[in-house]
Amino acid sequence: MTVLSTPAASAAVEQCRIITRDRARNFYYGLKLLPEPERSALFVIYAWMRTADDLVDDASHPAAETRTRLEALRVATVAACAGQPADDDPIMRALADVATRFDLDVTHFHAMIDGQLADLGQVRYERFDDLRRYCEQVASSVGLACISIWGYQDDRAPRRAVDRGIAFQLTNILRDFAEDFGRGRVYLPREDFDRHGLTPEILNAGSDERIEPFLVEQIDRVESYYRAARDLTTMVTPSCRPTLWAMTEIYQGLLRRMRREPERIVRGPRVRLSALTKSAIALKARWQARADR
Template identity: 40%
Template sequence: MNATIEQSSGWESSVGSQQESVDLLKDHVYIPLDIMERHGYTVEELFARRFTPAFREVMREIVEKARALFREGRPLAGMVSPRLSLDIDLFSRGGMKVLDKIEQQGYDVLAARPAISLVDRSKSLTHKSRGCAEMTGAAKVARVAAAAIGGEGGHAGGSPVSELEQSYRYCLRVARTRAKNFYYSFLLLSAQQRKAMCAIYAFMRYCDDLSDEPGANRGAIDRWRAEMEEALEGRFSRHPVWPAFHHTVRRFGIPHRYFREMIDGVASDLDPRRFETFDQLYRYCYQVASVVGLTTIHIFGFDTRSALPLAEKCGVAFQLTNILRDIREDAEHGRMYLPAEDLDRFGVTEADLRSGNRSEAFLRLMSFESKRARAYYDESRPLLDLIHQRSRPSLAALISIYSRLLERIEGSNYDVFKRRVAAYDIGKVVDRGAGAGFVGRPQSPIRLNWRGSCCGGLGAGGRSRSSWPGSNLRMS
């Protein structure tokens, strides 16, 4: 993994270190990845806010680099006008104070943001303020220092948060804690796209929970459907997802019918599932997976309607992969997703699936179903070229997760009864560039140089009821 270090000054480095806890709330990671790797600390640990000896060494190195940059930049103050010289000196002093505070609290900036006391601020001000004719009021000087050191009235001071921002923050928490591997693919998007993906995920996650939790009933789903219809019109119940959901749907022009079809698919899982034909299974895959893909490409951005049928097929490929992975688990819950016509063709019974009978007939059935899923991956392959370029790394990462899951199912000789086949580690996907041979950087706060290809055969992921980042994705 190659890191692109974007540190222009010691002040930027010190503030970046000081605000690491705040930046994580926004999914911003400004710590150079090569430094993290050198000390054995991962992005996953950072988002989990794990303060370890490795993190302490990461911070120690960054603090040392920042101090060196401040020292190297010190001569600049003598090369500019007196007023600008004051600004530079205040920024430098403030930055050095931040570094001191980071050291004093043992480099643990994840638990609390290092704060500069009023006494320290005053000391920083009095050294230079006396000789500055242009800055005659202490209040003026204080304003400069407060801006430099991140004082009251800034981000840390905490201005009132709007209902919409609170809603997006809720969705972010849901995505971060429930989406698991998929959440990291969101980080490859722009800030607004990332917020939108979290909003859609939170909505679909709740949809799926309604059909999957103990005591699930149609009444709860009907109430959720009614709340959704109100939210689409801008009228919100007390559930925190709705403002962000409404804002996302309007901002990206997502057709409302996708969400209605999604709820229809989720509601159908309340009853034991049986499909006689693949056509019936395809309709179910469309409702719980393709509509997720169709929703998402509106966030990714596309310019031709030919992307729509490809997104539909991609969703079907994802869901078929999920079904193959979860055969044992679904059978235990009375759900038989493989079509009866396929079971009959290969001489496999529902009792075989419930008992975990991995017979030759079962292996032939699984090989057939796997080839069918791979065919849908192959047919949807052109989708990557049809969505907007800045979104391609995120979609490529998702496709790679599912693609590699299918490969693992095949590589285990379809041994899906003894243990649940695990999805591929998104960290490795990101490490190699999330596929498709992208070179350059995604529009993401995690700065990466993309190299290589890891989507070669397309296909692998995690699941449950719905496929992909919306719903009951049991990633492991």
């Protein structure tokens, strides 16, 4: 079963499912735990996000052209959320139905695109407040769209979703520091470097005694956002909780690994969870999903 009923619309959602399966890897199996129509809706949201990400990550186009393409995506997305998708774009056709069925707020998509635009060119943030705003754009907005699809009964859930999104994105930023540095992107704020007498270049070199206290401070801050959002899982519809739990456990597992081995943030290898750990998370999430049905 898919979220859409007509043959053409069902084919559009199936294309989104394939994109999610091929590109989301670990998340695909977590999303499969969702009931319908929430499962297909999340496939559509992921496919839309992948489209935006690919525009920014495509180094073959100059920044000005990428900016134009992102703004065109914005226009198409607004039209889809208003129930007028382009006929030749299956992702937009699927998004139109999802946005209507779950009453999605188009401002979430505006925020995601604004965050993608911020990634064009050389990225440097002066203050943590600036970085937090970026995290809200690219990650918290996704969380808000997700809980709109999953459903929730507690008015505090949107604030918790914002904090969980910030935690996820800060986890990504720490894990990917070396890769992002090589692409001219430094997300960690300059005020933090200044406080420790460091620079991004010194951190990337990875051989200074001031680095470990700096990284511990970063990890502590990320953990504070996980704590702030710790009760979000209990606020969403029970049948959707296993997916949110599994996603959170994966990200927190990465952060715990960085806590144990902070040097890997700058020296590598890139922090990953073992196949055994991911399998254990998946098994527990499946058990939870069966218990909630």
